[in-house]
Amino acid sequence: MLDGLQDEADRLKINLTMCNVNSHHFEEIFDSINTGGYHGLIVLGTELDDAFAKKLEHVSIHTVVLDNMVENYELDSVVMDNRGGAYAGVRYLIENGHSAIGFVKSKYDISNFSLRYEGYRSALEHYGIKFDEKYVFEVEPTMHGAYHDMLNALSKGRQLPSGFFAANDSMGAGVVKALKQYSYRIPEQVSMVGIDDLPFCSISDPMLTTMAIPKEMMGKLAMKRIHDKILNNETECLKQLVCPYLVKRESVSKWNGTLPPRP
Helix, strand or coil, rough: HHHHHHHHHHHCCCCCCCCCCCHHHHHHHHHHHHHHHCCCCEEEECCCHHHHHHCCCCCCCCEECCCCCCCCCCCEEEEECCHHHHHHCCCCCCCCCCEEEEEEEECCEEEEEEEEEEEEEEEHHCCCCCCCCHHHHCCCCCHHHHHHHHHHHHHHHCCCCEEEEEEHHHHHHHHHHHHHHHCCCCCCCCEEEEEECCCHHHHHCCCCCCEEEHHHHHHHHHHHHHHHHHCCCCCCEEEEEEEEEEEEECCCCCCCCCCCCCC
């Protein structure tokens, strides 16, 4: 996303300044944003909370939030279609014959993960597949944490689905590593679809099928939107969705008709 921001800023001849800020220190720079000669503000809002969003509504310059819909606020945004991306990933598993489909869920509730869970549930409902809570596995949202949490779940003998959709690639890869340690064959016994298309997906074993997010495009759209707002003094609120797309690799196969044995 940052590359897209910088490339579009260069194209539009915009002077871009980047800094790291969290909600606890926002008050310290609030005045400098409003009075420092800036014409626009782009916020990378992946983990943006309500308190921070409320403050952003009172910034006196044009503002665009990147990677968060901020649905309840009059703030422009550019965000991936998290619901649609998860829906499409689950649909791909269904198209490969899977009907026992699990979800690798983050222990921490942030907006993107919640929307991906909604997309998973929506796909099951649309295709007439009954949701089963036992197929939802909560893990740390990192590869290392997901690996250890999945090892713990497997040690308790939990029943596995024939396919998983993971709320991000790191969790998916961590779960795959744990499954392989228990001698499950991926994808012959358990299929996996992630989302994000992180660089390791193309070199993991097996290479991870995932929903790719055009992050560079998102950065460019955010910069173009802030440029248009500044140039035309636009006050209307515009929220833009960018659609993820499927990257087929090696971690999904046709369902073989049987569920994986218990560990």
